[in-house]
Amino acid sequence: MSEPLIQLQSVGVRFGTHDVLRGVSLDIFPQQTVAFIGESGCGKTCLLKLVVGLLQPTAGDVLFQGKSLRSLNEKELTAMRLRVGFLFQSAALFDSLNVFDNVAFGLKAKGGVAEADVSARVVERLQEVGLPDGVRVKMPSELSGGMRKRVGLARALALDPNVMLYDEPTTGLDPVMTDVINELILQTRTKRPVTSVIVTHEMRTVHKVADRVVMFYPLSRLAEGEPQMIYDGPPDGLATAADPRVRQFVEGRAGA
Numbered sequence: 001m002s003e004p005l006i007q008l009q010s011v012g013v014r015f016g017t018h019d020v021l022r023g024v025s026l027d028i029f030p031q032q033t034v035a036f037i038g039e040s041g042c043g044k045t046c047l048l049k050l051v052v053g054l055l056q057p058t059a060g061d062v063l064f065q066g067k068s069l070r071s072l073n074e075k076e077l078t079a080m081r082l083r084v085g086f087l088f089q090s091a092a093l094f095d096s097l098n099v100f101d102n103v104a105f106g107l108k109a110k111g112g113v114a115e116a117d118v119s120a121r122v123v124e125r126l127q128e129v130g131l132p133d134g135v136r137v138k139m140p141s142e143l144s145g146g147m148r149k150r151v152g153l154a155r156a157l158a159l160d161p162n163v164m165l166y167d168e169p170t171t172g173l174d175p176v177m178t179d180v181i182n183e184l185i186l187q188t189r190t191k192r193p194v195t196s197v198i199v200t201h202e203m204r205t206v207h208k209v210a211d212r213v214v215m216f217y218p219l220s221r222l223a224e225g226e227p228q229m230i231y232d233g234p235p236d237g238l239a240t241a242a243d244p245r246v247r248q249f250v251e252g253r254a255g256a
């Protein structure tokens with residue numbers, strides 16, 4: 001197997017006296033699509049933030065291509081982040097910019113791309129996520145939730161990222177739009193050699209797009225020393241997982 005792209009080594013995260021993650025070790029390999037699942041508050045979003053250095057671990061280390069994020073200076077960290085696309089739950093568009101400028105934002109900020117090339121790239125990405133041409137001049141407030149998600153995805157893809165991070169990409173969408181976004185996530189990974197990490201509550205999304213699932217358990221409900229990762233395997237192994245907490249979760253039953 002190739003070298004891991006992202007490595008978490010005995011990572012811990014604590015806010016004040018509140019321990020959120022403890023002793024999490026995980027290797028993510030190039031072109032994997034990994035889904036992080038687990039009940040609310042178990043630290044999934046913190047894990048995404050750790051991967052791009054938006055959150056510093058209070059213990060252990062996070063490595064990107066074998067290099068500790070701690071060892072990167074601000075310039076190197078920025079260069080690394082430019083290789084990572086995000087799609088947040090709210091799509092996080094700039095409300096004062098139209099769709100074109102939202103999608104172009106990263107390209108312009110990065111610099112060194114000719115105006116005509118920026119335009120061509122924006123048009124291409126909007127087409128890729130299935131948005132009609134006319135959407136370019138619309139403001140985010142004029143768009144439906146599903147369209148905002150698509151614009152968010154187009155924006156994330158504009159920089160041709162090596163890594164895509166999705167934080168609950170289908171939460172709050174109707175079943176049809178959920179399917180559209182799942183398809184787009186799939187399409188994104190079949191079109192390019194991208195490594196994806198998806199935080200989601202939606203089992204349909206897990207089954208449709210992930211090739212690996214990691215389930216986390218809230219530290220507050222674990223005994224000292226018990227591992228926080230309670231499943232690491234393919235989606236089709238979830239229903240028959242040895243750990244009853246995993247089966248309970250995927251069946252949507254409340255745990256103990």
Ligand SMILES: Nc1ncnc2c1ncn2[C@@H]1O[C@H](COP(=O)(O)OP(=O)(O)OP(=O)(O)O)[C@@H](O)[C@H]1O
Pocket residue numbers: 015020038039040041042043044045046047
């Ligand atoms: N900046 C912060 N300061 C203090 N506490 C924080 C901070 N960020 C996260 N937390 C706490 O860490 C815990 C885990 O948060 P996180 O958002 O990673 O959970 P999650 O598993 O993604 O939850 P959800 O599924 O509800 O989004 C929560 O208890 C949260 O309140």
